Amino acid sequence: MKYADIIVDISHEDLDRTYQYLIPEELKERALLGVQVLVPFGKGNRQIKGYIIGLSDLPKWKEEAIKPITAIAEDTLMIESQLISLAGWMKDNFGSTMNEALKTVLPVKKTVKQKENRVIKAALSGEELQAVLEGEKKKNNKGRVRLLEELLKNPSLDYEWVKNTLNISLSTMKDLEKLGIIHREASVLYRNPVKQPSTVAKSVVLSPSQQEIADDFLKEYHEGIRKTYLLHGVTGSGKTEVYIKIIEEMIKEGKQVIVLIPEISLTYQTVMRFYQKFGDRVSIMNSKLSQGEKYDQYVRAKNGDIDIMIGPRSALFTPFQDLGLIIMDEEHEGSYKSENPPKYHARETAIERARLCGASVILGSATPSLESYKKALEGEYTLYRLSEREGERKMPVIWTVDLREELKARNKSIFSRKLQTLMEERLKRKEQIMLFINRRGYAGFVSCRSCGLVLKCPHCDISLTSHNNGKLVCHYCGYEEEFPDKCPSCGSKYIASFGTGTQKVEEMAKKEFPHARILRMDMDTTKKKGGHEEILSAFANGQADILVGTQMIVKGHDFPRVTLVGILAADLSLYAADFRASERTFQLLTQASGRAGRAELSGEVVIQTYQPEHHSIVYAGKGDYEEFYKREMLYRKLMSYPPASHIMAVLVVSKEEEKGSKASELLTKALKQWEEKEELMEYHVIGPAPARLSKANDIFRFCFYIKEDDYQRLMAAKDFLDGFYRFSDEFQGIAVQFDFDPMNSY
Template sequence: MADRQYRYAQIIIDISHEKLDRPFTYRIPAALADQVEPGSRVRIPFGHAVRTGYVVELTDSCDLPEDKIREIGEVLLPGQGYSREKDSGFYIRLASWMKERYGATTITALKTVLTSRKTGKPKIRRQIRLLLDRDAAEEKLAFYHQKHQVARERLLRELIGTPVQPYDLITTRLHVGAPVIRAMKQAGVIEVDSYTDLRNPVSVSPDAAERKTLSPAQQRISDAVVESFEAGRPGVTLIRGITGSGKTEVYISIISRICRSGRQAIMLIPEIALTYQTLLRFYRHFGDRVSVINSSLSESEKADQWERARRGEIDVIIGPRSALFTPFERLGVIVIDEEHENSYKNESMPKYHARETAIQIARMRGACVVLGSATPSMESYYRALHGEYRLFTLDERLTGGSLPCTEITDMRMELRRGNRSILSRSLDSLIRDRLERGEQTMLFLNRRGFAGSVSCRSCGFVVKCPHCDVPMSLHRGGRMVCHYCGHQALQPKTCPDCGSPYISPFRAGTQQIETWLQEHFPGARILRMDA
């Protein structure tokens, strides 16, 4: 509810079109004056139809003639699909930044950042509460016994022992029907209360937490992040840690210490990495003060988590990029694990990147950002090397052992040495060696990027669109097409860069690789697994 009553509202219409990408002025009816606030979703007349829109600003004055201003028709209140937040102005400013940053319309940006307002059907539960004191209840119990009102006597006896009981438990275990409950309510003996049951998708006792002692390197990172935050210099920290180096324990330490100061935390994890084991580590540490958002939850379960966050019932939210817009008013830290993952980039408008958006949210909230990866993105690593981010390295595994050896082979050199196979000589030799030992081999094929493109085996040149600078795809008849702008060209017979005749489309897929392996390793048992 607004602190004062305004006369007009600036509203963004829920139509994503650049010509309508501006606020429209509407009059606030007196009956809705205490309900309309920035961020409210409303129904308004627009043209000859009724549309929905978002209130972005409240004003006292307007330059338009009064007879040209139409009134807001309805406010969509909680229970009709949207929950209200005290800090809606923050999300409107964030949407404005997102619009400018990613070239989106205001309405698409608003609907993205206000995603936490969407709700499913809430789960309503009922409970029966005894209204009488013990003496009056005992007297009423004797009366029911005298009148042979067995069901009422049974219910009252249960409530004397436990004054508040779940409605479902009373009707199922005690076999007390609705007419009896209604009669006792009318007599002033009991009351039936309804409440919204906000579910927690995972429940693990915090007593089961494994309190691990951080290594000196881990402790140094945790101390640096927390001390900078407490000194009012939150900033961005990049942790470059090899697999098994204990980055998650550092995250938990940082989150725990910042939450102890009364702040809240968002932990972003790629959807594919949101395993039960990962969640268990956080739930065992934070108990009911942590929750999760992922695609396996129903809309109503997601709504429960947003509402719990809005009420301040949780301190930590874990999830993919959508968890970034959790309605935390006391946000202290955002942790992004596997920050190099492509899944942090939204594929639809606005095409925001969770990392950039997290940094902007942190700036607006006075929070810190922690990025973690064994293979940081080029952008993050560059900024860390140039001092924009703080850089820490974890290069030892907590369990001991060393990283596997990695060998990079230049297939251009293989071709010059007469090897026209799809495998390098080294890989071919290693596969044969493992087969002789009775061991197994896993081959991974990354089809993203240059799949179906035309490239030179001699120099590595890839034919790209002259307008879009993306690889062109080869179609039938030797016709190359850019799938971005539609530019077409014929497949060259020699490499435009080095003149080599070994220029051809790269089309090796998993089926072709499987067939080739069967021909070259006839005694091997081969299994192909496609995503």
């Protein structure tokens, strides 16, 4: 490479402005992405520092006008260099522009007013101040007298109190300052989004199996071994206690730690466990923080004022100088995948960031993603297991209820007879109940309430989605058929799009159990800041008997008096138009079941379903992850879906429907021609077809998928398609996005 694109100031406003410099021959080997350099800048050629964010063989203007880089900066291992290198890796591996990647890893530096701690202090001794006071009294300067009298009582006063309560004007303060009687001081006051806890953490004694895991990890860390570990622990097995013990040791060694938690699980209850242990050396990052709070956490981390950052995937880019460990709890969660370019997954990105700075990674889950478990079984990750709950606590008893039998028994309530009986028992015993409505991934699938059949695409084994025009459509390949009048399997008339909501469940619960106190937790009831905490705290404090909610109620919460969990529609996520539907259903059912019986009281779970024989429901009922994994992997291998293979979604968006359709077809044809010209092995292409959301905000969306065993070959296809569309006139007004191993179908 002959030329380098360099940014000279890392702030949000300047990320779109790069300058091209010539790379001198002697610096070519060291001029890598992310490296800090010294360059001549402006007419006076003053030497300033910048970062290489792009490399090229082509000059952007006259070669004689391009200045050479002066030197590679010696302190090039600064945190910004690491993050820029990470941005470059994300651009290559997930498909985006360098600017999109940079804006993901670097803070949004918006103009945020700094909070300051301002004080007024006496600049004279007490005797000198008393003499000045007597003189001001004779002159009848009332304002000065009030201020000097207070300074004699207290030589340091809060500025706001002086201004507002004592009613002293700014001009009075300035005059006294010029005379050398007082001086004003200001220090930056960083916003801390974590409220001070009222209790101190109890010291936790680890069980032998927990201690063994902590000891093994720390032994390898001290030996200089840096790798990725998967902690597979059943719900309630004490994964957090293991994390805390390891973090404690890391901090003793002067290392910093990032703890990633899905946004939905980032609750007051979770954060407090860390805060009670580590105090104000902990901070959090999440979407509910103000811009000021977010930027202050970035600065505090960079200054070394905190050791632990807890947050969702964006916390991964915390600018710690001595990062030693990244923990990714609930690593199976789909929210770890970004929906905006670069469509990175936090798991792979965390492993790359750890590699860049010599840190280790711990992934934790009761229901690991198939991707992680496969790598653990193959030895790429080290597998740790916690197969029992802490103490003497037992796993809950799980009942699976066949809703087809309930229909035959003329029970048309959303509560099965078994669930109704158990709810009545709990309410009498003053124990708590959680009702979980499984709406995740619900996409208008069509099922028969009589026999349980779900209509699927004959080509993709993905459920068909109901559209308003009376058609059933596959959102992978475009196959469609008419909506049937009756079930093609049993002839029943009870065939329809399926769906129910939290409000309906709340109303039915009030009707069936009029004396029960009920709380509902969903997107509507948690819109305001602190909404999650308010509802969860009320439930934890015993202010309600029943909590109704979507998946947000089943994520990592610990309620000692919950002894019954009702899962009302296990099928809803099972038939989302997505190859991961079975995996997500198993994870949700297992996580929901894990909320029951987490303290001394034993728990029970009722899973209501039209498909009790489906493998995800059978193995969730047994709590058997290994058998579920084996069965699901057979399906993935058969259909060439991740993690048995890889898949890349290519999304084409256009304001004109015909143009968008033509562009998606042009891309698939170009890929075919490229294969033939380069004599490459053929790619397996599905589509193109209109996306599931085929039109949004008057923008038309088309997509196609490429299946491929070799990830490098998929990256090569991405690079070819990206170059083809960027340098072809046919794609004016067209945008193309790439998504590797997508978490949701398009």
